[in-house]
Amino acid sequence: MALGGMLRNSAAISLHLVGSLQRKKAGASLRRCLHQTLTMAKRLHARRLDGIDHNPWVEFTKLASEYDAVNLGQGFPDFPPPDFAVEAFQHAVSGDFMLNQYTRAFGYPPLTKILASFFGKLLGQEIDPLKNVLVTVGAYGALFTAFQALVDEGDEVIIIEPFFDCYEPMTLMAGGCPVFVPLKPTPTRDGELDSSSNWQLDPTELASKFTSRTKALVLNTPNNPLGKVFSKAELELIARLCQQHDVLCITDEVYQWLVFDGHQHISIASLPGMWERTLTIGSAGKTFSATGWKVGWVLGPERLMKHLYTVHQNSIYHCPTQAQAAVAESLEREQLHFGQPSSYFVQLPRAVQRSRDHMVRSVQSVGLRPVIPQGSYFFVTDISDFSEEWPAGQGVGGWRPPRAQHGLCPPESKMPDLPGAADEPYDRRFVKWMIKNKGLVAIPVSVFYSRPQQKHFDHYIRFCFVKDESTLQAMDKKLREWKDELGA
Structure with a gap:
């Protein structure tokens, strides 16, 4: 066979082999793509996680850090153990x-x-x-x-x-x-x-x-x-x-x-x-x-x-x-x-009660109405005085707490437009506003209710009062600024 014919045959064989290889690669690539598509289409998370992926603590803690606010939301002491x-x-x-x-x-x-x-x-x-x-x-x-x-x-x-x-x-x-x-x-x-x-x-x-x-x-x-x-x-x-x-x-x-x-x-x-x-x-x-x-x-x-x-x-x-x-x-x-004055279980509640009483007095100064707790780290406050109008029929049996003026300006001038979606519970929008505009962190109480009840209890927020004296002083400063704005 002439040299030219041999080269043509070799080229043809090479093209055939390359084409086959490319087709195999293309087929393998297609199979991988299909496999990945099928794998991605499978349900990844267990059904037990449906509906429980959102955590309010993550959201509000992140907001608190972004605005360098006084954290009265999370339930932890900011003072040392005994x-x-x-x-x-x-x-x-x-x-x-x-x-x-x-x-x-x-x-x-x-x-x-x-x-x-x-x-x-x-x-x-x-x-x-x-x-x-x-x-x-x-x-x-x-x-x-x-x-x-x-x-x-x-x-x-x-x-x-x-x-x-x-x-x-x-x-x-x-x-x-x-x-x-x-x-x-x-x-x-x-x-x-x-x-x-x-x-x-x-x-x-x-x-x-x-x-x-x-x-x-x-x-x-x-x-x-x-x-x-x-x-x-x-x-x-x-x-x-x-x-x-x-x-x-x-x-x-x-x-x-x-x-x-x-x-x-x-x-x-x-x-x-x-x-x-x-x-x-x-x-x-x-x-x-x-x-x-x-x-x-x-x-x-x-x-x-x-x-x-x-x-x-x-x-x-x-x-x-x-x-x-x-x-x-x-x-x-x-x-x-146990039971003696030297017991931490005797000393701690006395000290914490003083902090509770301090914070209760302080939040009242801006028109918040606390619910006095018998125990725990927390109290909730009624924020309904800050709402212009409650939708008819909401509340427990249609009841909403009566609006009290506290000698301050009318409710409609207290509260600007709140952040968040219109269908978001009022207390969540209020807390976002308070973090961004007043430098104070609380937790909306609606997160502690089942979904059907959230709209009935969206006019409370929760504060943690197990805090150091320096934190209470920082809170007082923010509240004085808030009160001055209300009285302006």
Whole structure:
């Protein structure tokens, strides 16, 4: 074959091979593209996350940092824990080197032992530290573990409104169905401040929420955001209904040591017949003003706790040892001083009550109307005086608090156009306006309500008063500027 023919044949073969290779590459590329398209089309997130992706804390915390505002929204102290607790943590870090390693999965033994001893006396129970106590990553972890362990698909969970906002999504993530019952405010006399004790359950309405599908009721006392401390009579009503319908009680008592004005915290587990159906949840962060330690616990009967152990050992498994050791040493100290003037559980509520009273007086100066809390870190204030007009029929039974002028200018001149969408709850728009224009951060109370109830309770905002004196002074400065503007 002539050289030219050989070259032509070689070129033809090469073109054929290149074409085949290109077609294969194109086919592979097409297959990859189709595969990626099919993969991307698959549902990525679990259905249990539907509707719970938005978190108001992220939104309002971000706003607070952008405007360098005084943060009275988030519930954390901006002052140090007591000296003995800090020293206990230092001992845990610098002492026994084995505290850097794992401890017992369900709780550092000295901590579960002191929790059993300390709370056993308060609840009137013989608590076994190995069977009735679980240490968790904060009270948040305790709540999540409880819902995952005990709430099944289709189970109904009664939640009292307003509620700490994680109760609803945790119920939904476990497959449960939240059933809401509101605390209803009773009208006050003209010029009289409202109190959290005026917000009460309707016994008939509460009883109507119990069905054959009800698995649990969630109780939060002292309540966040309202600061209500449930009375013995209210707890007895709840206990009677739980026993009558064979329902569990998950009780969040993280603020149990912060009770004011002579009110008394009562644990529902201490009532006759309730220990066997109650999980009692506590927090070292709230107890010792050290929220970053993230040490919480659950106390309850073995028949319930064994299921929480199963969830814990297959999820978190273990909590930081050194923080547990510090909490154990702090509780041992408090047990020795319990009920005495030297007890932190005596000193803290007195100091916090002074801060509460200071902040209550201060916010009144600009026309906010506080609801005096019986306990917790928080109080809510009525902002309805700042609204030009409430839509007809909104509120509890169509009722809205009467407008009070406080000797200031008319409401329509107090409030400019608010940021946010027109259909957004009023309190959320108000808080955004207050952060941007007044340099003060609060949390809108509607986030603590179920969607159907939000429009009825969108005229309250929540403040945290567990703050340092310097923070209160910074707040006072902002409020004086606000008041001067109102009087201009």
